[in-house]
Amino acid sequence: MEVKAGGGGWDNVVELKKGPWTPEEDHKLLQYIQQHGHGSWRTLPPKAGLQRCGKSCRLRWKNYLRPDIKRGKFSIQEEQTIIQLHALLGNRWSTIAAHLPKRTDNEIKNYWNSHLKKRLSNMGIDPTTHKLKNHAFVCGRPHDFANLSHMAQWETARLEAEARLVRDSKLISNPSTHLLNKPTTAAAAPPRRPPCLDVLKVWAWTNYPGKDMSNATTPSGLLTYNGGLQLNLSDNLGPIPTVSLFDQNSSSITNINSVQVSSPWTVNGPPSTHYITMIKMMMMMMIVDEVKGIIDHDYSSSMDQIHDMIMTNNPVDYADPLWIPGFMQQGFSHLPPRINVPQTSGPSDNYVFELLTLMRFKALIAHTFG
DNA sequence: AACTATATCAACCGCATGCTA
DNA sequence: TTAGCATGCGGTTGATATAGT
Structure with a gap:
């Protein structure tokens, strides 16, 4: 038989x-x-x-x-990661498990089905769409609802922002997918805003819920963060643009934490929090373009290097160049909003979380365009 | 204590995917 | 190009544990 x-x-x-x-x-x-x-x-x-x-x-x-399996109760952080990743990826348990070291896809799937799904549902959030249910306020106690509603609204806002990002980016990268597939003439079309700026806006929004960042503007060609750090993007650049980070409190560009993003990329001195934040933001721009195929470069190793830099808080020199995506050579008509960055230096959970956020974006963009 | 309902999770199953000959 | 095989993934099942009556 x-x-x-x-x-x-x-x-x-x-x-x-x-x-x-x-x-x-x-x-x-x-x-x-x-x-x-x-x-x-x-x-x-x-x-x-x-x-x-x-x-x-x-x-x-x-x-x-397997010896490297973690068993037992899920931590709050793990729960949050699962919920956030599920909102982005759906039931792709193995992908979600890849973001939770030592947890198996089966365990995460079971935990979602037996705990998290129910909890979201009780909060008035549809666990499939992660959107607020309309009738939510009818059920449950008003006080509970007020707290949960806040969380749910934040989650909804985040997802809507991400959806907008995806939609806009798709339109920009592939005009043929425009509404009703109307033919467009290149000459008549207005200049398109670089999609990366939406990423930055969304990122700021998602990290600081409740603040309306949608109308924030700063002078063209200059990104200002927290009143102290500036990212200067010169419009008159050669094939490889120079991007400088400098601290407003310092007297000149040459004697402070500065990074020349050219070839090779060299980092001198311990990274400040501003510094790291700025680099991460630039990485996000690059990753978006990388995944969309606008630039032909794999930034995975660069992300690892940044991770090392953040975790060790040591000076790092990198021999490999970081190539700058093309849009950085364009003028900026819209600029990202102010972001409050942590004031302390050195590695912390915040950095790890922000790095995870970065990874999440990569996964999102890859999922959308991949 | 006995029974029932519900929760939990390990394991199964069918399909998808990638590789190779 | 195609068929067969190995592996991975996600939905589902069913045994067991726990809570409630």
């Missing part, structure tokens, strides 16, 4: 055991993998002395026996 256990043509064997794993089976599997590695899952069970299909072994290892 030929038995097909599981989908995908995993195994053709007789009398495969199913159901819960016994401690003996666990021990056999663990021992075998520790000694030989799993190799081909299909051929593993007989070698390990197991009457299981390879698929079952793989699942048991991946979701239970």
Whole structure:
């Protein structure tokens, strides 16, 4: 008799055991993998002395026996990450799990279905769309609703902002997808605003909910942050533009925390918080263009370098150049709003969170354009 | 204590995807 | 180009635990 256990043509064997794993089976599997590695899952069970299909072994290892699995209660941070990523990615559990070290996709999926989905629903948020339900105020106690409503509105605002970003970026990157697919003439079309600025606006908005950033403007060619740090973008640049960060309190550009984003990119001195924030924002612009294919460069390693810089708080020199996306050579008609950046220097949870935010954006943009 | 309802989560199943011959 | 295989993913199931009556 030929038995097909599981989908995908995993195994053709007789009398495969199913159901819960016994401690003996666990021990056999663990021992075998520790000694030989799993190799081909299909051929593993007989070698390990197991009457299981390879698929079952793989699942048991991946979701239970692997040594780097964290079990137990999810932290608040983990819950927030799951909710935020679910809002962006939907039921893509493996992708979500990639952002939660030591948690398995199955565990996250179960936690979502048994806890988070219900909780969002009770808060008046549709767990599928992450939007506020219209009838939410009818149910529950008014006091509870006031608190929850605030959170829900923030979440909704964030998602709407991100949706706007995606929509606008799509229109910009692919005019043929414009409403009703009306033909457009390039000559008549107004100059398009660089999409990156929406990213910055959304980022500021999402980090500081409740503040209306939509009308914020600053002088063209100059980004000002927190009244102290400026990012000067020269319009008269050669093939590789120069981007300088400088502190208003310093007397000249040359003796302060400055970064010349040219080739090679060199960072001198310990990074200040402003410094790091600015670099991250620039990275976001680059990543958007990278993912959309406007520039041909992979910034993954640069992000790793930035991560190292943030976590170690040490001076870092990078031999590899960071290429500047084309739009940075254009004039800026709209500029991002003020952002309150942390006043202390050195690594902190904020940095890790902001880095995660950065990763989230990459995932979002990649998901949208990928 | 006994029964029922609900919650939890490990495991299964079918399909999708990527690789290779 | 195609078929077959290995693996991964996400929806679903069902056994068990827990809470409620």
